[in-house]
Amino acid sequence: MGLKDSLSANCEKGEGEVATIEFRIVPTDQKELILSRLDEVLGEGVGHKVTRNMEIVVATGKRTEVFLVPRMVLDIFMKTQGIHNPYCLGMHVGDLIHDEFLLGIEGATLCAPYTTRKAKVSDKGEQAVLYGRDIECAFIKDFPSAIHRGEKLLVLNVFDETIAIGKALVDGVEFSTLPKEKVAVENILDRGWYLRKGT
Amino acid sequence: MSDKIVRDLAGRFGYSTYLVDRYIQMFGLEDTLRLLEANEKGLMNCIRCNTLRVSPDHLLDRLENKKFKLERIGWVPYGFRVLKESFSLGSTTEYLLGYYYIQEVASMLPPHLLAPQPSDCVVDLCAAPGGKTTQLAQIMGNKGVIVAIDLNRERMRSLRSNLSRCGVSNVIAYRMDGKDLPTLGVIADRILIDAPCSCDGVIPFDPSRKKSRGMEDIEFCSSIQKKLVAAAIQCLASEGELVYSTCSTAPEENERIIAEAIEKFDVQVVDTGLQFGDEGFREALGVRYPDELRLARRLYPHKNGTEGFFICKLRKR
Numbered sequence: 001m002g003l004k005d006s007l008s009a010n011c012e013k014g015e016g017e018v019a020t021i022e023f024r025i026v027p028t029d030q031k032e033l034i035l036s037r038l039d040e041v042l043g044e045g046v047g048h049k050v051t052r053n054m055e056i057v058v059a060t061g062k063r064t065e066v067f068l069v070p071r072m073v074l075d076i077f078m079k080t081q082g083i084h085n086p087y088c089l090g091m092h093v094g095d096l097i098h099d100e101f102l103l104g105i106e107g108a109t110l111c112a113p114y115t116t117r118k119a120k121v122s123d124k125g126e127q128a129v130l131y132g133r134d135i136e137c138a139f140i141k142d143f144p145s146a147i148h149r150g151e152k153l154l155v156l157n158v159f160d161e162t163i164a165i166g167k168a169l170v171d172g173v174e175f176s177t178l179p180k181e182k183v184a185v186e187n188i189l190d191r192g193w194y195l196r197k198g199t
Numbered sequence: 200m201s202d203k204i205v206r207d208l209a210g211r212f213g214y215s216t217y218l219v220d221r222y223i224q225m226f227g228l229e230d231t232l233r234l235l236e237a238n239e240k241g242l243m244n245c246i247r248c249n250t251l252r253v254s255p256d257h258l259l260d261r262l263e264n265k266k267f268k269l270e271r272i273g274w275v276p277y278g279f280r281v282l283k284e285s286f287s288l289g290s291t292t293e294y295l296l297g298y299y300y301i302q303e304v305a306s307m308l309p310p311h312l313l314a315p316q317p318s319d320c321v322v323d324l325c326a327a328p329g330g331k332t333t334q335l336a337q338i339m340g341n342k343g344v345i346v347a348i349d350l351n352r353e354r355m356r357s358l359r360s361n362l363s364r365c366g367v368s369n370v371i372a373y374r375m376d377g378k379d380l381p382t383l384g385v386i387a388d389r390i391l392i393d394a395p396c397s398c399d400g401v402i403p404f405d406p407s408r409k410k411s412r413g414m415e416d417i418e419f420c421s422s423i424q425k426k427l428v429a430a431a432i433q434c435l436a437s438e439g440e441l442v443y444s445t446c447s448t449a450p451e452e453n454e455r456i457i458a459e460a461i462e463k464f465d466v467q468v469v470d471t472g473l474q475f476g477d478e479g480f481r482e483a484l485g486v487r488y489p490d491e492l493r494l495a496r497r498l499y500p501h502k503n504g505t506e507g508f509f510i511c512k513l514r515k516r
Contacts, residue, residue, distance in 0.1 A: 054368075072320070072344040073371050080373075080383050088359045089371040106363050126292060161296055191295040198360035 021061035023077070023086055030096065031056055034066060037101035041152045042115035049114045050093070050107070057089060064096040068110075105189055108154050109162040117153040119143050119166065119185055126157040129164045130192035138180035147172040155185060164190035204228070208235065214409040218399065225448070225483050230501070237501035238402045238409075244288060246299040247307055247330075248277040249365045251337045253298045255279075261293050274474075275307050277337070297364040302330045303404075305446070305498050305505035309391055310334040312471050312512055313442040317342035319388040324377040324431055327354030329361035331393055336367040346385055347372040378423075380430040390431045390441045394424045394456075400446035400507025403500050421451045428456055432464045435515045440469070444510040448497070450483040453509040457495060458488045466513045468494045475503060479511065 026034070034056065035047030054068040057077065069077065069090030077089055093107030103111070112118065121129060125139025135155065147153055147168045155164035166185035170178060178184065205223065209216040212235045222231040246269075248255040255277050259269055268283035281288065288294060288301050310331050315321045317339050326332045326347035335345050347362075347370050349355055355374045362370055373383070377392075397412045397420050398405070424445070431441055445452050457479070460466055468491040479495030481488050495511035 068368065070342075070344075070369055072342075073369055076320070076344055076346060076371050076385060079385070080371075084373050084375055084383060087355055087372040087374045088362070091366070091368040092359075092363055104363075106366065109366070130292060130295060157292065161292075163292070163296075191292075194295050194360060194364050195290055198357075198364065 021059050021085065023057055023059045023081075023089070025074075026056040026058045026066070030058060030064075033099065034094075034096065034101050038103070038111065041101075041103065042111050042117055042154075046111055046114045050110050054090070058096065059088075065092055066094050066096060066101070066107075067091060068093050103152070103165055105162070105165065105191055105193065108165050108189075112154055112156070112160075112162045115154065117144055117147060117151070118156050119153055120156045120158065120160070121163075123158060126163060129155055129187060129190050130195075132187055132190060132192055132196065134169075134183045134187050135166065135185040136180065137175070137178050137182045137184045140175075140184055143172055143175040143184065145172040145175070152188070153185070155187075155190070164188070208232070212239065212409070213406070215413070217414060218409065218412075221449075221484065225450070225480075233501040234499060237499070238406075240403070240500075242303070242403045242500060242504065242506065244281040244284065245272065245302060245304045245307075246279050246281060246288065247275075247302045247334060248279065248299050249297055249333065249337055250277055251341055251366050252296065253293075258293065258298050261298070262291070265291065272304055272307075275311055278302075278304060278307050280304070295364070297366050300330055300333055300361070300365065302334070303506050305400075305503075305508035306330055306393070307334060308473075308508070308510055309393055309442045309444045310338060312473070312510065313389050313391050313440065315339050315343065315345075315389050319343045320346070320385065322346045322348065322380065322385065322387040322390045322431065322434065324348050324380065324390060324392045324427055325394060326358055326372065327351055328357035329365075331391060332358065332370060333361055333365040333367055335391065336362075336365070336369055339369060341367065341369050343369055345370045346383070346387070348375055348377050348380065350374060350376050378426040378430050381433050383434075385434060386436050387434055388436050388439050390435055390439070392424075392427055392431055392441065392443045394420070394427055394443065394445050394452070396420050396424070396445035396447035396452050397449060398446050399448055403506060417447075417449045417451050420447070421449075421455065424452055424456045425459060428460050429464070432460065432466055432513075432515060437515055439515050441466070441513045441515070442510065443513065444508065446506055446508055448499075448507045448509070450480050450486065450488070453497075453511070454480050454483065454488040454492050454495070455486070457492060457511050457513070460513065461489060461491060465516045467516060468492065469512050469514045470494050471496055471510060471512050473510075476510075477502070479509070
């Protein structure tokens with residue numbers, strides 16, 4: 001395909017395309033749901049701290065995407081609403097599916113300073129996580145004692161950088177007694193996604 | 200220049216004869232030879248530290264600990280040439296954390312020269328896959344607003360992924376034709392147009408460009424570029440600034456676009472302030488261009504160690 005064909009093909013795709021995603025400022029009930037789910041997963045008050053000074057916009061299509069949006073960006077969004085649908089805006093922090101809020105990796109990074117629900121992994125653990133693997137006890141340097149099996153937690157590397165969101169497969173109080181090969185954290189979403197699927 | 204020399208050079212380096220013929224007419228035989236030889240050598244990979252996430256010093260430490268060897272780029276405090284890669288630049292933890300963007304040195308210039316302020320409304324008219332958009336965001340400290348526009352569906356996905364990875368929150372992106380910018384009703388303080396072009400400047404990275412583009416592609420791109428510039432100027436605030444760039448050496452995609460803009464619209468060419476690069480053409484391929492084009496800059500692999508690049512800054516009166 002030559003340059004002209006390639007650019008023309010893009011133009012053709014753009015024409016007549018039906019917008020199937022609706023962007024809107026989050027309704028009050030959905031906002032309360034998002035904040036309460038964040039608090040449930042990561043601790044009391046996390047939702048309010050993370051969304052401070054930001055507006056929340058939701059995009060509803062096959063799923064409901066949640067974006068944190070600064071005021072100036074929201075102004076442009078409001079001004080262009082009904083003229084052009086945005087592709088994305090602000091920072092995508094997660095998705096609402098039915099009554100559950102699924103935290104995204106950048107949402108997790110924003111939440112990390114405000115929560116104690118974090119497991120820290122070694123360098124080898126970091127590599128395993130970024131390949132999308134679940135995490136064995138041998139790779140975990142710190143595990144929150146207050147966490148219960150089935151609860152979500154953030155996964156940090158040795159530099160305290162958020163690299164994944166996981167689900168505890170064991171209780172925090174039993175962690176120190178478990179064999180090294182026991183898988184303690186299920187990898188839900190990790191930063192390796194950017195390499196595997198992001199671009 | 201004799202047809203034989205053109206044919207010999209085109210054959211030796213694997214180019215279309217039309218492209219070599221144009222190079223010789225624009226640059227002379229000696230510089231053409233140096234350009235063709237430099238294109239064969241390729242260029243060093245460069246990275247831009249994303250200061251929204253990490254400081255350049257910290258990034259340097261992290262990557263040097265992983266046996267990468269980096270060299271600072273003098274004119275941009277957050278840019279590095281990668282002298283030695285211990286493994287793929289696109290798969291390090293630091294990359295996945297959004298600490299850097301793999302970006303050719305010349306393409307760091309347009310956002311740097313546009314110099315957006317944290318309170319600005321900026322339009323990035325050909326934004327995907329997001330190298331320049333994320334650079335604009337870091338210069339603005341994630342403040343103000345960037346309206347990022349592109350038409351290409353696949354590249355928009357990359358744009359979104361890169362914005363997310365780099366922690367950018369001050370962008371609203373639209374998948375639309377940049378020529379339709381006025382329909383948004385946005386008036387911008389600054390506009391960046393890194394225009395779609397015939398791309399012979401990227402031959403050091405993509406040798407297929409030696410033969411894959413012809414004069415019809417140059418004319419086709421030129422027609423799009425004129426429309427993009429016209430749309431952008433319409434949406435630029437008074438005293439607002441526009442940076443126009445391409446990775447093409449063709450004057451039809453560069454000087455001709457700017458010459459028509461200053462003839463048709465109330466804009467003037469302003470100094471880029473760059474201390475390197477050649478001045479824009481005042482005459483090329485039998486066409487004369489206004490003297491103001493001396494303020495534009497042209498970069499070349501054999502002279503500047505960058506891809507072939509054109510950049511010019513306009514101000515609306």
